Amino acid sequence: MKKNLLIKLIRSWFTVGFILLTAPGFAQKSQLIPDSIFTKMIVDDITYAITGENTPVSGFKIDVSKPEGTISAVFPTKNSKVPWDIFSFELKGGVTDKNFSFLKGLNSASSAFEFRPSWHFITLHNSAKFGPKQTNGPKKQILAAQNELVFEQAGRSIDTFYVVTALYNHHLGILNQPKTLPQVTVDIEAQKSIAAYLIPKLIRKSGLVIKTDQSLDAIMAILPPAKNDAKTGLMDPATFNNDVVLLYLKQKKAFDGLPADKVNKVIANASTIWTQKSYLWLTFSPFVKTDKANEYYTLFEGRDSLYFKSGYRWSYGASLTLNQYWVNPGKLGVFLRGALSLSQSNNLANLTAYNYETRNPMFIYGTSVTEKSKTGSAYNNSDIQSAFMKQGTVELYLLPLASSCPGLYLSGNVAQSDLFKLPAIAGRQNDTWKIGAEGGFIFNVNNREKDKTVLSVITYFRYEDFTDSQRTTIKTNKAEPIDDFRQRNMGFGLKVGIPITLPKRS
Incomplete structure (x- = not known):
């Protein structure tokens, strides 16, 4: 009786498990x-x-x-x-x-x-x-506003990474190994403003003012591209801007951690x-x-033993x-x-x-x-x-x-x-x-x-x-x-x- 009951329980658990797993x-x-x-x-x-x-x-x-x-x-x-x-x-x-x-x-x-x-x-x-709505209505409104801010901040961060990646590809185009641009909802005006802000810092001309009434490609063209040396055929160090590479690596690291960071923020906002x-x-x-374990043998290999x-x-x-x-x-x-x-x-x-x-x-x-x-x-x-x-x-x-x-x-x-x-x-x-x-x-x-x-x-x-x-x-x-x-x-x-x-x- 007990054995049959145990078998039935095992079958029931495995059946439930199969349904849940599928x-x-x-x-x-x-x-x-x-x-x-x-x-x-x-x-x-x-x-x-x-x-x-x-x-x-x-x-x-x-x-x-x-x-x-x-x-x-x-x-x-x-x-x-x-x-x-x-x-x-x-x-x-x-x-x-x-x-x-x-x-x-x-x-x-x-x-x-x-x-x-x-x-x-x-x-x-x-x-x-x-x-219910009458008790949690205000909390839901606050949560919606908090999440909107999180997603808006995430969008601005992605726009920044998009511009930095595009600047990297423009400056090091001679390598023919462009970095993949992130998939973003296009916000041209925001991207032009970011590029106009970053380029003077990269070329170390703080007094340079770049107008944003031109195209994004025109703004990026203000950053001089790296060129090859005519004699060696290799990149000319005099035209290479290391700040571009360092900025890309810094932004990529931040971008890679961004989704998880924003997801955790949304989860924390909803916790209340x-x-x-x-x-x-x-x-x-x-x-x-x-x-x-230590084992004591009274017989070992067929003989009396201690x-x-x-x-x-x-x-x-x-x-x-x-x-x-x-x-x-x-x-x-x-x-x-x-x-x-x-x-x-x-x-x-x-x-x-x-x-x-x-x-x-x-x-x-x-x-x-x-x-x-x-x-x-x-x-x-x-x-x-x-x-x-x-x-x-x-x-x-x-x-x-x-x-x-x-x-x-x-x-x-x-x-x-x-x-x-x-x-x-x-x-x-x-x-x-x-x-x-x-x-x-x-x-x-x-x-x-x-x-x-x-x-x-x-x-x-x-x-x-x-x-x-x-x-x-x-x-x-x-x-x-x-x-x-x-x-x-x-x-x-x-x-x-x-x-x-x-x-x-x-």
């Missing part, structure tokens, strides 16, 4: 800002939701219950030919027992390493709402008018992970996540996500390592024995198993944005695998299910302007497995101490996150 586009017309800018706003907001500005514990992480470090980065996609909209990755390193190490453990440590790239597909079902934003996207995340050896246990798999994000600016943020994952894994996370000490004689004198000792922690090699695992996870974040009240974090997971079988425990020989939950409070520390989160903290309580109970071994018929059961299943923790975003928000 939807054409992902920007709903906002009626306040152009569709292309609205699309940019969606990508920016979802990028921040992914990286942890609105969902905590991203970037560098510290988990008191299990120390680990994470490096993560996010890259919105500029290439429209690829099917995904945002790419991110997470590189994680930590420990399974005591000692912290990011990429590798010491000889006596049990460490973990994981790499997880993610491709995020933004769906069609995204929108932003604004209030939205009453609700709703975003839906899908994430596909394959992963590979290795756990380095042998310790570091082993690397590899896991791999992939997950599909559906993300829904609602935000009422200045009031409340809600982030809900559900994931299904399939993986080839091991049971190291369910085992408990034990400490050991080995002694080897170094020097014997009479009854005195000097020994060399080595301590560490290890797992029984015979206890470590690998198997296929299916898992479903749901996470919910509630973040008040208008008060200092902490947010709420809830998470639940269901997993099915042969790894959960416990042949030595009465009643658990064929147990293949595990159900866990986690919950706590979120504390966000904002910057001085109160517009960004610089630090996120979660205090949480976790119950590892609701299907678990106090265990009785078949061999001894003795129940484990209740403290062992509680230690295995119940835990309090603290997660601290410093959001790191690449590229940074403008």
